[in-house]
Amino acid sequence: ARRRSLTLGNQHADGMSELRGWLSPELRATLEAVLAKLAAPGMCNPLDENPCVDGSPTEQAIEGDTRSAAQRNHDGLLAGLRALLASGNLGQHNGLPASIIVTTTLADLETAAGKGLTGGGTLLPMSDVIRLSRHARHYLAIFDHGKALALYHTKRLASPAQRIVLYAKDRGCTAPGCTVPGYYSE
Structure with a gap:
């Protein structure tokens, strides 16, 4: 648990940023559960006109999903964090x-x-x-x-x-x- 860390790297010229870290068993288990839902084929696909973010994706959305597993993980994490921000459950930061x-x-x-x-x-x-x-x-x-x-x-x-x-x-x-x-x- 002492090695736990998460570092957001600098933004590169293309806008992308590297994320590095060591996950505790609890964070890994939590992330696995979130990604099992939100990073499943057909879920949270930004290329879909109306991406499925809850419920189950259609068979067409699943079959048309050409993203890699890593891309689905990225998109699923983004969808989960968007939902968390939209929920208002984080409270306040600096007022x-x-x-x-x-x-x-x-x-x-x-x-x-x-x-x-x-x-x-x-x-x-x-x-x-x-x-x-x-x-x-x-x-x-x-x-x-x-x-x-x-x-x-x-x-x-x-x-x-x-x-x-x-x-x-x-x-x-x-x-x-x-x-x-x-x-x-x-």
Whole structure:
């Protein structure tokens, strides 16, 4: 159990990141149970127009699933983590509901080009940003020459809406020389 670890590697130029680690027997058993369901052939296939994420996939979905087992594991884990975030059962992190926070420009959003930046420092292709937004609680932060509009300062502690504006404006730690992404900043 002392060797247990999970490390998310740096993001490469193609957007992909390596995941490395040692799983405890309990985490392995948990992951096996989740993947047995969500990574089964025909489940959670992003290539399907309407992917099966619960219940049982159709015979057509199973037969048409050309993904490798490793790709199915990736897609099943993604579906499980999406469901966990959507459930609201994770509570709060730094005063906000645990969620994916993305900033982008209006121009990139309107042209469906460019990238968004998450509170953790991940660059997301605009197609992923748009897909994520279909299932998200929306907040809109509007800036005028870098200054947040309608940001209230009457409370000592920032409200969730103010924290989102700060993520969008600063994108992380504002101390000189600090490069900590927004999710890990106070």
